[in-house]
Amino acid sequence: MTHRKPRPSRNPLTSKVVQLGLLTAGIAAAAAAAPAQAAAPSSSFARVAVxxxxxxxxxxxxxxxxxxxNFTVHQYGTAIATGVRNQANAVSAGCxxxxxxxSVALSFQIVTVAGHQTHLNAVNLSDxxxxxxxxxxxxxxxxQFVVSTPRAFTLNAATQxxxxxxxxxxxxxxxxxxxxTDLKAQADGLAAEVKTVLADAVATAHFAPDVAVHRHLDGGWR
Known part of the structure; x- marks a missing residue:
């Protein structure tokens, strides 16, 4: 699987940016489905997922x-190509x-996709x-958390x-x-928990967890 993360252009008016990057689990099996907002599993046929x-x-x-x-889980099963975008924008004006x-906007996106040669285009932005x-x-x-595997499976009830x-x-x-400071630290802590949950789910399915984290943080109050 190949990963391509375009670099977004910066808004010159942006005073604070929190861009917490792509969390990619390139592992040999995957996690999928989750809380009430989880997307329904796809069929076993290869397709394009967005x-x-x-x-x-x-x-x-x-x-x-x-x-x-926002906290959303998308489960796509087998796909020949996957395009995923996660974005958070917060604005304060005139005070x-x-x-x-x-003004606080936080978005957690979890994507699971299966396939041996799936092309992935993942974008994760915050301003x-x-x-x-x-x-x-x-x-x-x-x-953003992306779990890629050769074949799909669903998370068990305990993981959900x-x-x-x-x-x-x-x-x-x-x-x-x-x-x-506290908000950022606690949000990062929750993200670390998500990573652990996904890695444990994969390990439970008898596949070696190999989770890579890409993170960028820039922001604060003014």
Missing amino acids: ANDHVSTLANRAHHTVVKD SVDDHCR AVNKSCTGCQTLAGAY HKLSDIHRRLDALTHSKASA
Whole structure:
């Protein structure tokens, strides 16, 4: 399997970016399905698979606090080509230190795909922008997990339960009043848990877990 991650152009207005990159599990079997938001398994026939997850928030004087998160699992089975995109965008506009805004967007995307020669195009982006917004709290984080295997299988109930618990804690974190430092650290911790859950699921299926992590972080409050 080949991986190609295009480099996005930077918005010159972007004051904070949290780009937490592609987590690729190039392993000999896969995990799939998950919590309530998981996509349904595909058929066993090879096909082209596409996933697009996007979380966007805008905080301003009318809505001082806007926070959203996404946690989605896509299970594609055997595919000859897979295009996946995960994106989080957060904007704070027109607020001040005395009347500040808080905008938080976090997106977790898990994709499983099977095939010996599957072509994968994975894009993972996040942007946090302050527009005339002194003292505002703006954070966007995108986490993408791609598990590629020669043949597909579904996660068992115990694994699905673990992912559901992580989703619940992500939602609680997003809606918390945690500082930027704490929020980033806890989000990274949840991402590490997802990685472990997927690796353990593969190991349980008697395949060697080999999980590579690509991560970029840049951001904070202003």
